[in-house]
Amino acid sequence: MKAPKFSYIRADSLDHALELLDKHGEDARILAGGQSLMPTLNMRLSQPEVLVDINRLNDLKGISLDGDTVVIGALTRHIDVMNSDIVAEHLPLIAEAMPHVAHVAIRNRGTIGGSIALSDPAAEMPACALALGATLIVQSSSGKREIPAEEFFHGLYETARAENELLVEIRYPSQKKDNVSVFMELARRHGDYAIAGVCAYGKVSGNMVEDMRLVYFASEDRPIIGENAVAALNGKAWCDETKDAVTSALENDLDPMANLHGSATMKMHLQKVLTGRVMDTAVTRAGGAS
Amino acid sequence: MSEEMVTVNMTVNGEPVTKTIPVRTHLVDFIRTELGFTGSHLGCEHGVCGACSVRVDGDVVRGCLMLAAQAEGADVMTIEGITDTGEIADLQDKFVERNALQCGFCTPGMLMTAAELLSHKSEMSRNDIREFMSGNYCRCTGYHAIVDAIESINNERLKG
Numbered sequence: 414m415k416a417p418k419f420s421y422i423r424a425d426s427l428d429h430a431l432e433l434l435d436k437h438g439e440d441a442r443i444l445a446g447g448q449s450l451m452p453t454l455n456m457r458l459s460q461p462e463v464l465v466d467i468n469r470l471n472d473l474k475g476i477s478l479d480g481d482t483v484v485i486g487a488l489t490r491h492i493d494v495m496n497s498d499i500v501a502e503h504l505p506l507i508a509e510a511m512p513h514v515a516h517v518a519i520r521n522r523g524t525i526g527g528s529i530a531l532s533d534p535a536a537e538m539p540a541c542a543l544a545l546g547a548t549l550i551v552q553s554s555s556g557k558r559e560i561p562a563e564e565f566f567h568g569l570y571e572t573a574r575a576e577n578e579l580l581v582e583i584r585y586p587s588q589k590k591d592n593v594s595v596f597m598e599l600a601r602r603h604g605d606y607a608i609a610g611v612c613a614y615g616k617v618s619g620n621m622v623e624d625m626r627l628v629y630f631a632s633e634d635r636p637i638i639g640e641n642a643v644a645a646l647n648g649k650a651w652c653d654e655t656k657d658a659v660t661s662a663l664e665n666d667l668d669p670m671a672n673l674h675g676s677a678t679m680k681m682h683l684q685k686v687l688t689g690r691v692m693d694t695a696v697t698r699a700g701g702a703s
Numbered sequence: 704m705s706e707e708m709v710t711v712n713m714t715v716n717g718e719p720v721t722k723t724i725p726v727r728t729h730l731v732d733f734i735r736t737e738l739g740f741t742g743s744h745l746g747c748e749h750g751v752c753g754a755c756s757v758r759v760d761g762d763v764v765r766g767c768l769m770l771a772a773q774a775e776g777a778d779v780m781t782i783e784g785i786t787d788t789g790e791i792a793d794l795q796d797k798f799v800e801r802n803a804l805q806c807g808f809c810t811p812g813m814l815m816t817a818a819e820l821l822s823h824k825s826e827m828s829r830n831d832i833r834e835f836m837s838g839n840y841c842r843c844t845g846y847h848a849i850v851d852a853i854e855s856i857n858n859e860r861l862k863g
Binding site for chain 2: 417420447464466518519602603
C-alpha cells in the first residue's frame with residue numbers, strides 16, 4: 414500500500430507544466446487534487462515515471478461569469494464549486510450533484526478538472542459536463558483547443574485530451590431561464606461512487622417535455638446521452654405511458670457493465686427507476702403536476 | 704529506478720519542521736514515521752476510511768492521498784495539535800461520555816472531521832451530521848453515539 418518510486422516535479426507555471434508534459438509524454442501523470450491518482454499509486458495500479466504537480470498553478474483556479482457562460486478553472490476544488498454562489502445560481506445541476514462527490518476531506522482536495530480529465534465512468538462531474546453541453550478547453554505548448562463535452566469522453570478513463578495537453582478550463586452555458594435540471598444517483602454509502610446515476614437538463618412546460626437531455630453514468634464505460642430515451646421523451650406529456658415508453662427505449666441506449674456494486678440487470682433496472690424519478694422531479698420543478 | 708529524495712519544510716502542530724524524505728512518502732507516513740505523531744492512523748491507504756484525516760491549511764484532508772512534498776510550506780495540524788490547543792476538548796469529553804468510541808482506531812479521524820463540521824457554527828440535523836461524517840468509517844460503534852456526541856456539542860456551542 415505504498416506508492417512505487419517516481420520523480421516528482423512541481424510545476425511553477427502553466428508553461429512549465431506544458432513543457433514537462435511535452436518532455437515526458439506518456440511517462441508523466443498530472444497530479445491535480447490527487448484524490449484518484451494517489452489511491453492508484455498506493456495500490457500500485459499505476460507506475461508513472463514522473464508526477465507533474467500542478468497544484469500551485471493558481472491561474473487555473475476560480476469561477477467567473479462571462480456573459481451567459483460560467484467559466485470554471487480546471488484546478489478549482491470541489492469544495493469551492495460547491496460553495497459558489499455563481500454555480501448555485503447558474504448551474505443548479507452541478508450544485509445539486511456536488512454533495513454526492515465523495516466526502517468533505519476529498520472535496521477539499523479534489524478538483525473539477527481532475528474529475529473530468531480522469532473520466533471515471535461513475536463520477537458525477539463528467540456526466541454533468543455532458544448534460545449541460547459544456548466545452549472543455551485543453552492546452553498544450555502549441556496552443557489551446559476547445560472540445561465539446563459530446564466529443565470528449567471516449568471510453569473507460571479515455572478522453573479526447575492528448576498526453577501533452579492539460580485541461581485548463583471548463584465553460585458551461587448558464588442554465589436557461591425556462592429550463593430545469595435534476596441530478597440523482599444511487600450509492601451504497603452517501604458520497605461513494607454511484608451504482609447508477611442520471612442527469613436531466615432541458616425544457617419542460619407544465620407536463621410537456623419539450624427539449625430534455627438525459628445523461629446516464631455509472632453503468633457504461635463513460636457518461637452517455639440516452640438518445641433513444643430522449644427521442645421517446647421529447648414532445649410528449651410526462652405520464653405513465655410516456656414513462657413506460659422512455660424506460661423501454663432506454664434498453665437500446667444502455668448496456669450496463671456489471672461490477673461489485675451490481676449486475677447488469679440490476680443496473681439497468683436502477684437506471685430505469687432513476688429515469689422515472691428525475692422526470693417526476695423535473696416536472697414538479699417546472700411547475701407541472703407529476 | 705533510484706529513490707528520489709526531496710527536502711520538505713512545513714509547520715506541523717505549530718512547530719516548523721524540515722526533513723529530507725523519499726518523494727513518494729505520503730503525508731501521514733511522514734507525520735507518523737518522521738515526526739513521531741502517531742495519532743493519525745492508516746487504515747485503508749486509498750482514501751476510503753478516513754482514519755488518516757489531518758488538517759492542511761485549515762481544511763481537513765485525507766493524509767494518505769497527499770504527498771508530503773505537496774505540503775511544502777503548509778500549516779498542518781493533527782489530532783495531537785488540536786488536542787493541545789483545546790479546540791475540541793469539549794467534543795473529546797463528550798465522545799467519552801457518550802461512548803462514541805470503542806477500539807479508538809477511527810477516533811482521531813472522526814474528531815478531525817467533526818472539528819471542521821463544528822467550525823461551521825450552524826444549526827444541523829442528525830442527517831446533516833451523518834452526511835458530513837460519511838467519509839469516516841467506524842467498525843465498532845454503529846455511528847449512533849458519534850452522531851450523539853457531535854450533535855450535543857454543536858447544540859451546546861450554539862447556545863454559548
